[in-house]
Amino acid sequence: MKYWLVKSEPGAYSWEDLLKDGWTYWDGVRNYQARNNLREMKKGDQVLYYHSNKGLHIVGVARVTKEHYQDPTTSDERWVVVDIEPIKPLNTPVTLSDVKSDARLKNMPLIKHSRLSVMPVTKKEFDLIMRMGK
DNA sequence: GCCAACGTTGGC
């Protein structure tokens, strides 16, 4: 199983929106690197859910329920989506400054490559964030 | 609201 992190502006689509909907397709990715990461996602992979712009924290964990397929919001064949559903919220959201101030998380693209919206997370990073969010 | 970082576009 692999681990990922996706970013969403809560004003556009928040963790609460995902809880309310029960699932969603992750659309709107228009960046090749992020798209390639979507293509790598397998059913059952776990996904950290990060609020950008407002919040600046990881608020919950989701799961991939359907692997990549054509983005239904465009006819452009270059872009894909995956389906995700919420698993559970973090009791304590892990903030960007928490991530920045922990040396074990300093290689996360969240910090090093701040504009990437879909990124891989190592098991170590994932486990640590889960512990921090307990 | 500003601006740095970065990706994309288009002229040459």
Next chain:
DNA sequence: GCCAACGTTGGC
């Protein structure tokens, strides 16, 4: 194929 101009993202 280079690079300047431009648009977008996202933290501050």
